[in-house]
Amino acid sequence: xxxxxxxxxxxxxxxxxxxxxxxxxxxxxxxxxxxxxxxxxxxxxxxxxxxxxxxxxxxxxxxxxxxxxxxxxxxxxxxxxxxxxxxxxxxxxxxxxxxxxxxxxxxxxxxxxxxxxxxxxxxxxxxxxxxxxxxxxxxxxxxxxxxxxxxxxxxxxxxxxxxxxxxxxxxxxxxxxxxxxxxxxxxxxxxxxxxxxxxxxxxxxxxxxxxxxxxxxxxxxxxxxxxxxxxxxxxxxxxxxxxxxxxxxxxxxxxxxxxxxxxxxxxxxxx
Ligand code: SAM
Numbered sequence: 001x002x003x004x005x006x007x008x009x010x011x012x013x014x015x016x017x018x019x020x021x022x023x024x025x026x027x028x029x030x031x032x033x034x035x036x037x038x039x040x041x042x043x044x045x046x047x048x049x050x051x052x053x054x055x056x057x058x059x060x061x062x063x064x065x066x067x068x069x070x071x072x073x074x075x076x077x078x079x080x081x082x083x084x085x086x087x088x089x090x091x092x093x094x095x096x097x098x099x100x101x102x103x104x105x106x107x108x109x110x111x112x113x114x115x116x117x118x119x120x121x122x123x124x125x126x127x128x129x130x131x132x133x134x135x136x137x138x139x140x141x142x143x144x145x146x147x148x149x150x151x152x153x154x155x156x157x158x159x160x161x162x163x164x165x166x167x168x169x170x171x172x173x174x175x176x177x178x179x180x181x182x183x184x185x186x187x188x189x190x191x192x193x194x195x196x197x198x199x200x201x202x203x204x205x206x207x208x209x210x211x212x213x214x215x216x217x218x219x220x221x222x223x224x225x226x227x228x229x230x231x232x233x234x235x236x237x238x239x240x241x242x243x244x245x246x247x248x249x250x251x252x253x254x255x256x257x258x259x260x261x262x263x264x265x266x267x268x269x270x271x
Contacts, residue, residue, distance in 0.1 A: 006182045007048050015068050016115020020050040020139075022180040029191050030054050032173045033111070033137055040134075042099075044091050044112035044122070047071060049078060051111060056080040065091045092118055096125070100132040107134040116141050116185070120160060123148075128209040130167050131202040136194040139176065145190035152255050158223070159216040165256045166212060167205070168194040207271070211263035219251035219259075226250060231262075239265050 004010055011017035020026055029051070035058040046052040046064040048071065055062055063085040066072050072088045075081065087094075100108070110133060114122060119140050126136065140148065148164050149172065150156035164170060173191040178184045200208060215234065222230050228237055228247035237247045243261035245254055254262075 009048060009070065009074065011183055012068060016045075016117055017047060017068070018113075018181040018183060018185045019047050020113055020176075020180060021182045025174070025176055025180050026050055026054065028174055029137075032191075032193070033109075035059060040106050040108050042108050042110050044110065044114060044138075046075060046084075047113070048074060049080070051113065052084070053078070053080055055111070056083045059083070061085065063087065065089050065094055067091070091122060092125075096129055100129060106132075108132055109134050110136040111138070113139040113189075116144075116187075119144055124160065124163060124213075127163050127167050128205060130196040130205050131198075131200075133194075133196055135196070136168070137173070137191070138194070139189050139191045141185070142175075142188045142190050145172070145192055148192065152253055154252070157252050158220050159213070162216050162256050162259050163209070163212055164194070166197075166208075166260060168196055170194055207267055208260075208263055211266045212259060215262050215266060216251075216259060219254070223251050227254070234266060235262065239269075 006019055006021075011019065035055060037058055037060055039059050041055055041059055041062040043052055043055070043062060043064045046066055052062065052064060052075075061083055064075065065087050066075070067088070067090050069088060072086055075084060075086050078084075110126065119138070123138070126133075144160075147156045147158060147160050148170055150158070150161040171193040173193055176189040176191060178186070178188050181189075215231065218234065219227065219231050226248045227240060227245060227250065230251065239262075240247050243258055243265065245258050245262070
């Protein structure tokens with residue numbers, strides 16, 4: 001095997017192609033996902049099928065979203081091609097709202113070993129489709145996983161921690177050393193499962209997502225500033241106190257629940 005070629009494919013750096021190569025790790029991930037043949041899977045970035053093919057061994061059908069034409073060609077030739085609905089697309093431009101609305105009564109399981117360059121943006125985009133999702137099972141670089149799991153007061157805690165933790169219970173499945181990928185990336189990874197909290201209907205999810213995204217974006221613009229300075233345009237000191245937030249606390253000290261109270265007040269005040 002040429003040092004640059006993996007399964008007759010030259011990994012494309014700009015598509016973040018670091019393929020999972022360790023079967024023990026792949027089995028561990030899949031075991032933790034408790035696959036059933038009736039599951040409705042959407043895989044983001046199937047690549048050369050490391051997760052896709054074992055999933056195809058269990059499920060009846062899987063939709064895969066892939067940006068690389070050569071990989072789509074490879075998948076079309078595989079023995080699992082009848083089980084896969086293969087969509088050649090840039091997932092960042094994919095219309096999830098339209099896709100989910102085609103079958104309103106289906107709950108989807110999402111899976112993917114996500115390319116680092118798009119993982120945070122993609123996750124923020126997907127968070128709001130909570131009501132169509134049974135669970136999401138994604139591989140992240142360790143640094144992103146730490147931000148997703150971060151607790152208030154830590155330096156990793158920020159907008160993405162709050163948005164993800166408000167809408168989903170996040171369960172770490174396993175740590176994966178960088179040597180388990182080809183080519184090997186610079187950083188280790190963590191596989192996480194996201195299970196939606198069913199607290200709102202889709203209309204409310206959109207409202208709370210909008211409010212939380214706006215408030216946390218503004219609050220964390222200057223994370224070391226006191227809150228009464230950086231979100232003073234949105235909330236009075238009385239409102240902060242009403243939400244049990246000291247006006248001289250900082251964005252990183254406020255809990256997810258307190259951000260929820262702020263969002264609730266924001267929606268009451270402005271909508
Ligand atoms: N799932 C495979 C595995 O675990 O070996 C491949 C994972 S590799 C890290 C990321 C995959 O996502 C590649 O197949 C890549 O071509 C695809 N990809 C990258 N950017 C994408 C995008 N914007 N939309 C859809 N697929 C993308």
